[in-house]
Every structure is written in structure tokens, then in C-alpha cells.
Amino acid sequence: MITTQPQGVTPPIRLLGVALLFSTFFLPALSVDRSNFKTCDQSSFCKRQRKLEPGSSPYRAVLGSAKLSADKLEIQLIDDKNQVSLLLEVFGLNGNMTRIKINEINPLKPRYEVPDVLLGTPIPANLQVTGQDDNTLELSLGGAEHKLLVTGTPFRLDILSGRDLVLSVNSRGLLHFERLRERKDTDTEKTDVPPEGDDGNPGEEEATKEEESKKVDEDEPGMWDETFKTHTDTKPNGPSSVGLDFSLPGFEHVYGIPEHADNLRLRTTESTDPYRLYNLDVFQYELYNTMALYGSVPLLLAHNVQRTLGIFWLNAAETWVDISSNTAGKTLLGKMFQYIHGGGETPQTDVRWMSESGIIDVFVLLGPTPHDVFKQYASLTGTQSLPPYFSLGYHQCRWNYNDEDDVRNVDAGFDEHDLPYDVIWLDIEHADGKRYFTWDPHKFPTPKDMLSNLKDKRRKMVAIVDPHIKIDSGYRIHNEIRSRGFYVKNKDGGDYEGWCWPGSAAYPDFTNPEMRAWWSSMFAYDQYEGSTENLFVWNDMNEPSVFNGPEVTMHKDAIHWGGWEHRDIHNLYGLYVQKATADGLIQRSGGKERPFVLTRAFFAGSQRYGAVWTGDNAAEWDHLKISIPMCLSLSLVGISFCGADVGGFFKNPETELLVRWYQAGAYQPFFRAHAHLDTPRREPWLHGDDNLKLIREVLQQRYALLPFWYTEFYRAWRDAEPVMRPLWVEFPTDVSTFAMDDQYMIGSALLVHPVTEANSRGVQIYLPGVGEVFYDVHSYQKYEAPQSFYLPVTSSSIPVYQRGGTIIPRKNRPRRSSDCMHDDPFTLHVALNLQGEARGELFIDDGHSFNYEQNEFLYREFNYSRGELKSSSLDPRGNFETSSWLERVIIIGASQPTSVTLSLLGGSETPLEFEYDAHTSVITVRKPGVNIAADFTISLR
Structure with a gap:
């Protein structure tokens, strides 16, 4: 979301639309007003x-x-x-x-x-x-x-x-x-x-x-x-x-x-x-x-x-x-x-x-x-919460989709152009006069029908719910918060008031556990009218943002629950907003369903409650480039579920920048396109057939890797392993990696170097690790490490390398959403190290509930050694039925076998069809046909 009114500007008596005023008077400069924010000498x-x-x-x-x-x-x-x-x-x-x-x-x-x-x-x-x-x-x-x-x-x-x-x-x-x-x-x-x-x-x-x-x-x-x-x-x-x-x-x-x-x-x-x-x-x-x-x-x-x-x-x-x-x-x-x-x-x-x-x-x-x-x-x-599976797919957002017809047409556009996506988002204009927990009666008169249409496509919606509450005696949410005494107080004991999107607004005191419990209760289906189980939430402006406050935030001498001053708790406010919202989504399902909540403000521990994005970036190449170290910094402090607005929130990206941003965003944990109110529409099919094809390829790559992403998030939840990580985390003795932030690892298996320069004809790749080997995921070309080399690139290039010694599960059948892929078959990409070995993991559950905490899951291990690929359980407590099966095994860096056979525990051997490409040293084993939950061995002789 865009932000502030400069300090010292008196808000208009009639707010004809704060967004319109803001875009009219303050957007052309498009740069931070440093005078709004303190330096150390001014603090x-x-x-x-x-x-x-x-x-x-x-x-x-x-x-x-x-x-x-x-x-x-x-x-x-x-x-x-x-x-x-x-x-x-x-x-x-x-x-x-x-x-x-x-x-x-x-x-x-x-x-x-x-x-x-x-x-x-x-x-x-x-x-x-x-x-x-x-x-x-x-x-x-x-x-x-x-x-x-x-x-x-x-x-x-x-x-x-x-x-x-x-x-x-x-x-x-x-x-x-x-x-x-x-x-x-x-x-x-x-x-x-x-x-x-x-x-x-x-x-x-x-x-x-x-x-x-x-x-x-x-x-x-x-x-x-x-x-x-x-x-x-x-x-x-x-x-x-x-x-x-x-x-x-x-x-x-x-x-x-x-x-x-x-x-x-x-x-x-x-x-x-x-x-x-x-x-x-x-x-x-x-x-x-x-x-x-x-x-x-x-x-x-x-x-x-x-x-x-x-x-x-x-x-x-x-x-x-x-x-x-x-x-x-x-x-x-x-x-x-x-x-x-x-x-x-x-x-x-x-x-x-x-x-x-x-x-x-x-x-x-x-x-x-x-x-x-x-x-x-x-x-x-705490560790990063395990997100619902759908939230790892692609999210389509802008400020704002105008009405129900607009939502319907955008949704249909993805199907018409054969593009997968999981979530469409609504910004502040969807609510009735910026009154959160409501819908504009003219633009969104039948929200349940709109949400039902998305559910039929196995898709979701996210709507914004911000923590500034319009002061309006006809607004139920405001009246209840005021009557319960749940607003932050000013230094004189009255309710603290400031200006934000609705105009004059008050700020719930989320440090008060009773206030948080009440806020959570407002997400119940009988309280949040028009909401359904496929509606999720976005908390913006929760620093908190106060347009006419000091440094565009709350006065430090405002008083919170327990008599504490705002100066004491300021950086906690956003965490509490996200926590209360996430708790509300859990409670509305009777404690059964995982929430999805995106927040802009955060603190230590925010990883327990959902996702974070890097805020109001711009459609500039440097903003694309900076998204990588910004997310890496977050990953190092426990917040793995991070991303940047694809395309840039402000300004209008040139087509090359937009495509490159899709290519980079597809390899970051949170993958959402978002744009400002005053920018031209950017849906992927609006930029010509050639660019549509490039974006389609990117989205399909993302969706094919969803099993890998989901497994990495399970490891983040279970073992505190960052999903997106700097190279030095995996190669801690390689000094060359210590200051490197233009390439990174996803888990321990994929090395990614997005193209972030305009008119780029090539990028400099560094592959770390003594005795390591990497394979280009597109061409299967082999590279021994450590080495640095110049890689020529075209408009379709996304430099990604699978590390030798790893096994990555993929689902390669294109679908309209991640939920449609739930029972699809798997392909295992086995990349051998110099010792001819590889290992990988796969986590499967229902993708949306907390049942995995009651052992309703599968956690599989794949090991390749001495010509045998074995599948076994990594956690015997897990028990989950799935109809997904193993469709293909691709073994990279292998020599040609004479035969390939499948054997199940206690069963006889079954010969399998395979092909060998001598140029790439790749074996493709077709249709093993075994259930992915089974213990099996595929032997190459």
C-alpha cells in the first residue's frame, strides 16, 4: 500500500478519497521525503x-x-x-x-x-x-x-x-x-x-x-x-x-x-x-x-x-x-x-x-x-509457520480490482491464456468507505457468490484489513472498540486519533490481549459478513501508519494497555496485529485450518504468524536487484516467507523489467504481483504474445517446483532451516560467498542467479564448494565447482542450477491452480555428485489443515547410491493416504545402464523403460507407476 501525507499538511474536511488526493499531489515526486524521518542527530x-x-x-x-x-x-x-x-x-x-x-x-x-x-x-x-x-x-x-x-x-x-x-x-x-x-x-x-x-x-x-x-x-x-x-x-x-x-x-x-x-x-x-x-x-x-x-x-x-x-x-x-x-x-x-x-x-x-x-x-x-x-x-x-500449500503459488494483486465483474474477468483471463494462479487480492477500495470487515455495496454486492465462483475454480481471495478504524458512529466495528475502551489513548486519556485512508481514524490497542481476542472474533463467518473459508487476509499500514503523526506514525507518548507508552512498544505493534488476525482465521475454522496473513510491519517472532513483503517498491531495475538481499536478510532472522511486489508497486515497468521480475519472483518464497492505483493494468496477457509466453513459462516453472518449495517450508517449520539462504550458509568456509547477494540458494539444492540488469546479454555465475558439481536445470549442462564463469542469457533465461548430490521432487503437469495438482504424479530429478550419490526429501499432507500435527503426513527420503534409488520414510509416525504416484525419474550425471528395474518391499522386480542421452549424461526412467508413499528401490545395472 502507498502511504503518507506530508507532515504539516492539514487533512481536508471532506475526504473525497485519500488515495485520489495522495496520487494527485504527492505521486509525481516519487522519492522519499527525508525530512519526514529523523536522523540520529534529530533523535x-x-x-x-x-x-x-x-x-x-x-x-x-x-x-x-x-x-x-x-x-x-x-x-x-x-x-x-x-x-x-x-x-x-x-x-x-x-x-x-x-x-x-x-x-x-x-x-x-x-x-x-x-x-x-x-x-x-x-x-x-x-x-x-x-x-x-x-x-x-x-x-x-x-x-x-x-x-x-x-x-x-x-x-x-x-x-x-x-x-x-x-x-x-x-x-x-x-x-x-x-x-x-x-x-x-x-x-x-x-x-x-x-x-x-x-x-x-x-x-x-x-x-x-x-x-x-x-x-x-x-x-x-x-x-x-x-x-x-x-x-x-x-x-x-x-x-x-x-x-x-x-x-x-x-x-x-x-x-x-x-x-x-x-x-x-x-x-x-x-x-x-x-x-x-x-x-x-x-x-x-x-x-x-x-x-x-x-x-x-x-x-x-x-x-x-x-x-x-x-x-x-x-x-x-x-x-x-x-x-x-x-x-x-x-x-x-x-x-x-x-x-x-x-x-x-x-x-x-x-x-x-x-x-x-x-x-x-x-x-x-x-x-x-x-x-x-x-x-x-x-x-x-519460534520457527516459520507452515503455510497453506496454495499460498506458495502465484498471487495476482493490484490497488484495486474495481468490482465483482473485474474480479471475474481477471480470473477468466488466466484460464483463457492458460496461466496458473492461486489467489486474487482486493485492496482498500473493496470495503465500504474504507470500513474494514465490510464490502462496498455497489462494487461488491454479493461477495459470497464471488468467493464461491473462485472456490469452484479451486482458487482463493485475500482482502485487506488494516488496523486504523474509521471514526464513524454508524460503523459497528468502531462503536464496539470504543465502547469496550480498546483504542490506544493519547497522553491526556482520550482515544488517540489520527488520519489514514478512511480519514479520521482511531487505532485499536493490540497490546491488550482482550482487544486481540475481540479482533480475532471478528473474523468469524457470522461477524465478517460475506466472508467464506477461501477468503484470507492482508494486514497493511500496521507500523502503525498515521498520516499526520510524527514520522508518519503514532506519538510516542500515546498510552497503551498497562500504562505503557508507545515509545516502549512501537516495534511490537505490527506483530500483534498479524497475530490477532492469524488467530482469528484459525478460530473461525474451529482451530482446524491454517491461516494465511501477509503483514508489512513485523518484529522478532513474526515468522510464527505468516508472510512478509518488502513494501512499496518501485518499477526500477535497482528495486528488482535489492529484493534479493532484502529477502535474504529476513531469511537469516527466521522470516522465510518473504517476497517483493513483482513489477514494482510504483511507476510503470518496461516490459523487459516486468518479465525479468516475474522470472526472479518465481524463485522467491512469496510470489505476488502488485501495482499502484495510478499504474496501467499489468495482467500478464497485456504485454504481447511473446512476453505472455515467457511469463507462462515462469509460472509453470514455479508450479512444477511447488512440492520442493513446500518441503523446504516444512523443514523451516520443523528445523528452523531458512528456505531462501545466502550462499555462505551452505558453503560457510568459502570466503568468496561472504558478501555475495546477487545469487542464493533455495534450500541446499538449487542455486539461483536472477537476471537483474537491463538489456543484459550475460551474467557472471559463481558456483561454490570444493569438490561440488552443479547442473543447469534447463540444459543439464554439468559444471564442477568452485568456478566463476560468464553465462550468455536471452530473454527466456533464468540461471538456476541443481546441486549435485540432491534430489528434487516436481509435478510437471500444468494446472489452473495448486489445489488442482494435489493428486498429480511426481517426477524426481536426481542430480548426482562426483561420488555418484544423491539425496532428497518430500513432505506431503492435505496442504491446508493442522492435521500434520496429529501425524497425518508423509515425510519421505530418497537416496541414490551405487546405482540404486531407494525410497523410505523419514518419520515413521507419519501416516497419510495419497493417490499421487511416481511418473518419471530423471537421473543427471549418470552413465548408461543396461537395464532398470523396480522392486517393492518383499516384491519381485519389474523392468522399467528408460532412455539415455549421451550428450547430457541423463537417464529418463518412465512410469515406475509406484505410489509415492511406498517403499521401493529402482536399480540401474
Whole structure:
């Protein structure tokens, strides 16, 4: 969805259509108005935190106060500048993780600790003291491998693996914790524990310094209120920010902390603004910068050839992340010269987190492999939900399909032109005056009939339901929310109001569990009139977007359930909206059916509730290109179900760009075309027969691979394996892959390098891995790795390579939708490695219910070795009946056999027909005819 009205513009008294006004006055510029969004210097806490220079920490750990229980260490920290005490808690956690919490000991009022993101209380691991001297405490972290060193003065933490230093905390002395206070407080601050070697009564000189320090603090702009443009943010308890630094010796490559329109590898920020995590509705976002976007996941990963680790900063307030490196700016030649002459320092990356409020609550994920880090993070926040099968197909959307006739004609156009698709979408214009949970009575008078027609074609619909509610006394949803007191409040206690698509709107308080339960109940079929079981939901504008609010969002001093300020919970709001919506779709089916909910705003844990897309992109080649690292960044932090608007939301794509975007989008997890209200129609058949043919080929490739995609999503749900992953995840010791983000892996089997340059005649391909082999999926040409080569391309080229040693299940019969393919036969593509072996998996269930949780599924394993392809069960608990059978086996990289036979468990051998192509070394085995659920062996002799 398109976004904002510039700040300072008074909304019209009569909203003749916010969309029309917006497109008339603000679309021609088509670029972000940076003045609408803060820089670090304009965010007072970021400016204060960043003014602190690295040096000796003013904090010391009072080792004599240490208390050790079975699962945690408690130590008091004292700031010797102002004698304020903090409590440090260190937890050893099961699974090679460590949790570090720092909070005020006696705060003026409780500080916010993020709820509902963690799955529960992490399982503790025993801590044991293994050594101690006057200034150091040594502990084992749940085992012999990792140790924690606590240094007293100045305070720092070091985590070691064996003798190797893995990570240091506060080694640069940038711990900064602003205490809550009352305005004009003149009481002398008191510490709970006296300084070591002191009688606990600071001298006159120290007291004077403390009062001077307080006076300076309170006189600094932005401490008690902060004005940005026309908006003033009040701070009744003054500044409350927290900050902490982490040093990563041996690491040059860090990733994660989405969402930013930037490269996969994070840049250093010494000369720029830090990366900002603050969910914002950014109109026509710019590329290759550190500005905040729609979602925030405060997880950073670091990788080198020895290990991978993660830092998960659990804080939902506005957060900035500074990254610095001692190798930044050095060329490869310079590094080599330094190494040759023996003067090389160990590479190190330093990461500094700064949040406006809350506490310091950070998890260190110690890996050591990439997949270990994924599992560690998933043990905290959950895995990607298993999506319904249909949602992996193609989605057709624009703002907006005009009416029921338009929907019917577009749907018929796909059949007329022999194009598969699964879902057609309706944007905000489908509702009655932007009143969500309703239908425009003139444009969509019979929604159930419309949905029934789609169901007859075995297709679905998604309709938008946004979290801004039109203030209208004739609108049932508004009246119920207001009467129940479920709206967010302003600082004075009234309902918070702002402007969004319906005009004057109020914002449900999704932090309130009673509000979420009520919202979920509105998706019941008897509440959401016109809805049926094949209608699903899209949550947009849930940052939340407030057109006339500061930075196009909610005032930070708005009040939520429990008395918490919006500043504390901001980045959680979108997660709660998606959660409540997903719960509603589950509840409407009596808990039987899986939901599909797309969200724009997200946070850590959002992967549990559905899909994410990269927001309002533009029909430009660079936006196509940036979709790859944006989705890879999301995949690294657990959100596998990601995609970008195919064709670009804004502007009008040239035909070549549109086709190339289809080709790229078909190999990303979420595959949806979407376009702005003011763009010409873009249905695939409107661009000439030649381009229609190219798009048809793309869609058919996507649908043929749906069994593979679905199996990868099952692995994401079960094992926290990212579906779309950077090359370095699969090839963690290949340094050439560490900064690569123009090609990627789907699972461990497919390497994809979309064409993302205009008028491209070729692309540079890199195939990683010593002793690996790859095969072009279209031509079966074999390539041994590692190697880099130039591949000539045509308009139909989609460079995709199957990795040797893998088996991919496909369904090759074209159908109108994925549901129509449910019982179709399979083809196995067996790509042999240099040892003549291959392995693959296949997950099957009904594709829509939660019955797989009751073991109604099949999870099959295929193994090829020594001329035999064997099929067996990977999980004997699974039991699911299917009529799908094995239609064909294609073995790539094989020598010619003299015979091929099929044998079932306990049965006799049956000869099979086969062909051998000597040019490509491909064997095609035809019609084994065995049920895909059977244990069988196909032998080649």
C-alpha cells in the first residue's frame, strides 16, 4: 500500500478519497521525503548515546555482590560518575546460548520488558565458578567448551571458546543506562552498594560533581520533551535510553537487523547514521542506506570461516545500531600486504546497540555453525509457520480490482491464456468507505457468490484489513472498540486519533490481549459478513501508519494497555496485529485450518504468524536487484516467507523489467504481483504474445517446483532451516560467498542467479564448494565447482542450477491452480555428485489443515547410491493416504545402464523403460507407476 501525507499538511474536511488526493499531489515526486524521518542527530537519545566516546567504562562490577544460583549470576554494577546502581544478570542457557540482562535496581517505576516474543522461559544451563581473583570472575557456561569472564573494574564480559575469545561486552566502555527520574528532582542519588574501598558516603567534591552532572543532563534539549517538525513528544520520566557495545574479534562480515533496503552484508556506520530499527511507513523508500523501513528484527549475525554467532537485542523501542570495523576501508591488496609483512591485526567488528527505553536484554547465540544459530534463535522466538500449500503459488494483486465483474474477468483471463494462479487480492477500495470487515455495496454486492465462483475454480481471495478504524458512529466495528475502551489513548486519556485512508481514524490497542481476542472474533463467518473459508487476509499500514503523526506514525507518548507508552512498544505493534488476525482465521475454522496473513510491519517472532513483503517498491531495475538481499536478510532472522511486489508497486515497468521480475519472483518464497492505483493494468496477457509466453513459462516453472518449495517450508517449520539462504550458509568456509547477494540458494539444492540488469546479454555465475558439481536445470549442462564463469542469457533465461548430490521432487503437469495438482504424479530429478550419490526429501499432507500435527503426513527420503534409488520414510509416525504416484525419474550425471528395474518391499522386480542421452549424461526412467508413499528401490545395472 502507498502511504503518507506530508507532515504539516492539514487533512481536508471532506475526504473525497485519500488515495485520489495522495496520487494527485504527492505521486509525481516519487522519492522519499527525508525530512519526514529523523536522523540520529534529530533523535535526542541517539545523539546523546553516540556522543559517548569509546574508552574506559565508568561502570564497575562489584564482584563481592555476586550471587550464583543454578541458572544465573547476579552482580551489581555501579556508575562511578553518579553512583547509580544497576543489576546485571547473566543466564547460561541450554543450546549454547547466554542471556545478559541489565536493569535499574530500584527504578522510579517498572521499565518495559518485551512480552509475547519469546516462546517461554528459555531452558537454563548450569553456571559454575571455575576461577576467581581480585578483579575477575570465571564461570563455565553450561559446559566445558565456553567460559565467561567477568571483569570488575572497568566492567566487561568476555566469552571464550576454549582459549579463543569469541565476543566481548562493554570492552569499549559504551554501556550507558539512563535512569528514570522525576522532573526537577533535587534529591541526592543514592547507591545500593557502596564503592569498593569507600565508606558509602561520597565526599563533598563527588557530590558536587554529581549535582553538576545532573544539572547538565536536565538542561540538555530532548531530555524531558522533544519536538520534531510540528510534533512534541513529552517524556514524563525524562530520558530512559540504554546502550551497550559488543566486540567481535575475528569477524569482518555481519548480517541481519532487517528491514533496510541495503546489501546483505552490513556496512560500517562510522561516517553515516547507524542502522535504524523503527517500524515506519516510508513512501518510495530509497536504496542502499540505513534508514528504517516497515519492520524491525533486532538480530545480528556474524560469520567467519571458523564460526557463526548471533546477537539478539530484545527491545521493542526505537533502536539504532552502530557498526565499526578495524578493517573498514582497507582493500584486499592492503590486507594481503599487511599479512605478508606480519603486521596484521586480528580483524574485528564492533557493534553498538542503542534503544530509547526498556532494559538491556540480550541473547548471545554461540553457534558455532550457521544452522546452530538458526536453531538457537528459533528456540527463543519460534520457527516459520507452515503455510497453506496454495499460498506458495502465484498471487495476482493490484490497488484495486474495481468490482465483482473485474474480479471475474481477471480470473477468466488466466484460464483463457492458460496461466496458473492461486489467489486474487482486493485492496482498500473493496470495503465500504474504507470500513474494514465490510464490502462496498455497489462494487461488491454479493461477495459470497464471488468467493464461491473462485472456490469452484479451486482458487482463493485475500482482502485487506488494516488496523486504523474509521471514526464513524454508524460503523459497528468502531462503536464496539470504543465502547469496550480498546483504542490506544493519547497522553491526556482520550482515544488517540489520527488520519489514514478512511480519514479520521482511531487505532485499536493490540497490546491488550482482550482487544486481540475481540479482533480475532471478528473474523468469524457470522461477524465478517460475506466472508467464506477461501477468503484470507492482508494486514497493511500496521507500523502503525498515521498520516499526520510524527514520522508518519503514532506519538510516542500515546498510552497503551498497562500504562505503557508507545515509545516502549512501537516495534511490537505490527506483530500483534498479524497475530490477532492469524488467530482469528484459525478460530473461525474451529482451530482446524491454517491461516494465511501477509503483514508489512513485523518484529522478532513474526515468522510464527505468516508472510512478509518488502513494501512499496518501485518499477526500477535497482528495486528488482535489492529484493534479493532484502529477502535474504529476513531469511537469516527466521522470516522465510518473504517476497517483493513483482513489477514494482510504483511507476510503470518496461516490459523487459516486468518479465525479468516475474522470472526472479518465481524463485522467491512469496510470489505476488502488485501495482499502484495510478499504474496501467499489468495482467500478464497485456504485454504481447511473446512476453505472455515467457511469463507462462515462469509460472509453470514455479508450479512444477511447488512440492520442493513446500518441503523446504516444512523443514523451516520443523528445523528452523531458512528456505531462501545466502550462499555462505551452505558453503560457510568459502570466503568468496561472504558478501555475495546477487545469487542464493533455495534450500541446499538449487542455486539461483536472477537476471537483474537491463538489456543484459550475460551474467557472471559463481558456483561454490570444493569438490561440488552443479547442473543447469534447463540444459543439464554439468559444471564442477568452485568456478566463476560468464553465462550468455536471452530473454527466456533464468540461471538456476541443481546441486549435485540432491534430489528434487516436481509435478510437471500444468494446472489452473495448486489445489488442482494435489493428486498429480511426481517426477524426481536426481542430480548426482562426483561420488555418484544423491539425496532428497518430500513432505506431503492435505496442504491446508493442522492435521500434520496429529501425524497425518508423509515425510519421505530418497537416496541414490551405487546405482540404486531407494525410497523410505523419514518419520515413521507419519501416516497419510495419497493417490499421487511416481511418473518419471530423471537421473543427471549418470552413465548408461543396461537395464532398470523396480522392486517393492518383499516384491519381485519389474523392468522399467528408460532412455539415455549421451550428450547430457541423463537417464529418463518412465512410469515406475509406484505410489509415492511406498517403499521401493529402482536399480540401474
